[in-house]
Structures are given as C-alpha cells and as structure tokens.
Amino acid sequence: MQKPVVFMFSGQGSQYFHMGKELYENHPRFQLWMDHCDEIVEPMLGESLMDIVYKQEDRTQAFDNILHTNPALLCIEFSLARMLMEMGLQPDYLLGYSLGEFTAAVISGAIELEDALQFLVDYAHLLQAESPYSGMLAIIESEDLVKQEPELFVNTWVTARNFNKNFVVSGLDADIRRVNQAMLDRKVICQRLPVNYGFHTEIMDPLKDRFMQMVKGLYPGNVNIPTFSCFTKGQIDEVTPEYLWDLIRYPIEFSETVTNMLGRGNFTFVDVGPSGSLATFVKYLLPLNSDSTHVEVINQFGKNLNSIEKMRDYLQLT
Numbered sequence: 001m002q003k004p005v006v007f008m009f010s011g012q013g014s015q016y017f018h019m020g021k022e023l024y025e026n027h028p029r030f031q032l033w034m035d036h037c038d039e040i041v042e043p044m045l046g047e048s049l050m051d052i053v054y055k056q057e058d059r060t061q062a063f064d065n066i067l068h069t070n071p072a073l074l075c076i077e078f079s080l081a082r083m084l085m086e087m088g089l090q091p092d093y094l095l096g097y098s099l100g101e102f103t104a105a106v107i108s109g110a111i112e113l114e115d116a117l118q119f120l121v122d123y124a125h126l127l128q129a130e131s132p133y134s135g136m137l138a139i140i141e142s143e144d145l146v147k148q149e150p151e152l153f154v155n156t157w158v159t160a161r162n163f164n165k166n167f168v169v170s171g172l173d174a175d176i177r178r179v180n181q182a183m184l185d186r187k188v189i190c191q192r193l194p195v196n197y198g199f200h201t202e203i204m205d206p207l208k209d210r211f212m213q214m215v216k217g218l219y220p221g222n223v224n225i226p227t228f229s230c231f232t233k234g235q236i237d238e239v240t241p242e243y244l245w246d247l248i249r250y251p252i253e254f255s256e257t258v259t260n261m262l263g264r265g266n267f268t269f270v271d272v273g274p275s276g277s278l279a280t281f282v283k284y285l286l287p288l289n290s291d292s293t294h295v296e297v298i299n300q301f302g303k304n305l306n307s308i309e310k311m312r313d314y315l316q317l318t
Contacts, residue, residue: 003268003292004092006228006261007084007107008282009077010273011098011252013136013193015069016300018059019274020076023304024050029086033079040114041071044121049075064194066127070099070120073274077103078113080272080297087317089270094227095261097254097278098160098199101229101247108223110239115218122214126207127197134198135176136168140189143167152182159200160252163284168193168252170201204249211248215241233257254278258285266291268315275300 023030038050045052045067052068053076063069077100081091096104102120105111139145142165146153156171156179169179176192183190198204204211220239229236231247233256258281261267269292271279276296286292295314298304311317 003266005089005268005270006093006095007081007091007104007270007272008095008278009081009097009100009103009107010271010275010278011073011096011100012066012069012195012199013138014273014275014277015063015073015194016059016274017056017061017063018054018302019072019300020080020298020304021054022302023298023308024054026305027083027308030079030083033082034075037071037075037078037113037117041075041117041121044118045071062194064196066197067121067124069194070124071117073099074103074106074113074116074120076274077272078106080274081107084270084272084297087312089315089317091225091270093261093267094223094225095230095257095269096227096247097230097273098247098252100273101231101244103272104227105220105223105239108225108227108239109221110223110227111218111220119214119218123211126210126214130207130210131197132203133173133196134171134201134203135173136170136193136195136199137176137180137183138166138168138191138193139183140191141165141167141183145188152179157201158251161255162252162281163255166281166284170198170203172198172203199248200251201249208245208249211245212241215244218244220244228257228261230254230257233260254281255285258282262287262290262292268292269294270311270315271296274298 094104155175156169159170160168222238230252269282276299279294279296282294298307
C-alpha cells in the first residue's frame with residue numbers, strides 16, 4: 001500500500017534570494033501561481049515581490065527583510081504545493097514549521113491566501129516598528145550543551161528542536177552574537193539564521209494584543225486536509241487566533257512531532273520549502289530500517305529543474 005504523503009512547509013531562515021528562480025523561468029504552472037501571488041501582494045508592498053526575490057544581483061546577500069521574507073515564503077511554498085498537486089501528488093497530511101504553519105493553513109483551506117498574505121505583511125510592519133533587533137542561531141550539537149554550560153546561554157531561549165544534534169536558540173542581538181562567538185571558540189558548528197526577530201520567545205509578548213487584533217481578521221477555521229502541528233506535537237482540527245499566536249510564541253518541537261507521527265506508521269515526507277532543510281531533519285529522525293522516506297522539491301543550490309526530475313522519479317510521478 002502506498003505510504004501517506006506529508007507536505008512539509010518551512011519557516012523563517014529557509015529563505016534566500018533567487019529561491020526557485022530556474023523553476024520560475026522554465027515551469028509555466030509554477031510561474032502562474034507565483035505571479036498570482038505577486039498580483040495579490042504587490043499592492044500591499046508597493047512593488048513586485050518577484051522583482052525583489054529574483055532581480056537581486058548578489059544572491060548570496062542575506063535575505064532578511066521581514067516585510068519581504070514573510071510573504072515570499074508563503075508565496076513560494078503555496079506555488080510549489082499547487083505545482084505538485086497539479087502533477088498528481090496530493091498530500092494526505094500537512095506539517096508546518098513556524099511560519100510554514102501559515103502555508104499549511106492556506107493549503108488546508110483554513111485561511112484564504114489573500115488574507116494570509118495581508119496578515120503577514122501587516123505583522124511584518126508591526127515587528128519592524130515595535131520589536132527589538134534580535135537573532136536566531138542554529139547549533140549543530142546536542143541540546144545537553146545548554147544544561148552543561150548554562151552561563152553561555154544566559155538571556156537566550158531554545159526555540160527549535162530539530163533532531164538529536166540540531167537545535168536553535170534565540171535572543172536579543174548582543175546575546176546571540178555572544179553565544180555565536182562562544183560556539184566558535186569551542187569549535188561547535190553553528191549558523192546565524194537570516195532572521196532579525198526573537199520568534200518563539202518572550203520577546204514577542206509585548207506584541208500579543210496587537211497580534212490578536214490583526215489575526216482575528218483572518219477568519220481562520222477548520223482544516224480540510226489533516227494537519228500536524230509543531231506546537232501541539234500532534235494533529236489539529238482547526239486553526240484559531242489563539243493557536244496562531246502560540247505557534248509564533250512558543251518553541252518549535254519538530255523532532256517530537258515527527259517522532260509522534262512515525263508512531264502511527266510510515267510516511268513519504270515531501271519538503272515543500274525552498275531549502276530542503278526539513279527533509280534533512282527528517283533524514284536524521286528516521287529510525288534505522290524505517291520504511292518512511294523523505295524528498296526535497298528544491299534547495300538553495302539551484303538546478304531546480306534537475307531537483308524536480310529527481311523528485312518525480314523518486315516518487316514515480318507521471
């Protein structure tokens with residue numbers, strides 16, 4: 001029997017300039033959906049999001065302007081999902097990671113695309129105006145490090161647990177720079193993510209009232225495709241304003257969520273984000289001899305068309 005398909009949507013930190021560019025220039029259906037998103041969001045930004053993402057000359061420059069990255073991630077993930085569905089790959093389940101939960105909510109039918117884009121733009125304006133400059137640092141080591149040397153992590157929070165030796169800490173910029181240097185001094189591999197806000201921490205708390213006022217305009221509702229949550233670590237039946245606050249305020253429990261899913265059986269995990277990072281996380285979470293599989297759609301190394309063909313062959317799509 002064919003394994004159930006899980007579409008996974010990544011969040012802030014997985015974005016980069018030129019993401020999906022080759023696909024945009026060569027795949028008419030992907031281009032159609034991206035242009036559809038651009039038509040919706042351009043009046044909100046006052047400029048074309050496609051120009052912002054694809055006309056940046058230096059693709060290695062950090063893509064970290066929240067006003068652009070918020071809608072860009074939703075647009076590319078939505079368009080990739082629609083492209084896959086038109087290719088005949090239908091999701092049995094959805095799984096969002098932080099901001100990716102908004103994409104999951106749109107694909108599930110719980111939130112309208114236009115409403116989600118407007119909210120993410122408005123939320124970005126709120127962050128720019130009222131949230132202090134902060135950061136997120138991915139650390140490739142066991143989280144035990146935090147318990148062993150707590151003085152290194154003062155005024156920071158563990159905000160994502162991805163797999164056994166991969167977690168994220170967040171905090172104000174000065175504290176994240178301090179932890180970053182401490183990790184480098186100890187030769188612990190780490191990476192500063194292109195995110196300038198303290199998501200999933202108490203740094204978000206002063207924004208709660210404004211957030212809740214804005215999010216009620218989304219009119220979220222029931223999901224039409226079964227959806228797993230990295231906040232509840234299980235399946236959800238509906239998207240509520242309170243739930244949307246919780247998922248940006250509290251830590252991302254990706255590792256435990258996928259482990260709980262695997263307790264139900266085997267799945268085909270499809271990373272519908274721009275970087276392929278969630279497929280990598282799943283790779284390290286699968287038990288030995290697991291019948292579950294993982295595949296990325298595109299990644300940050302370009303060659304999108306080649307990645308799509310590999311995915312089609314792997315999943316035996318026509």
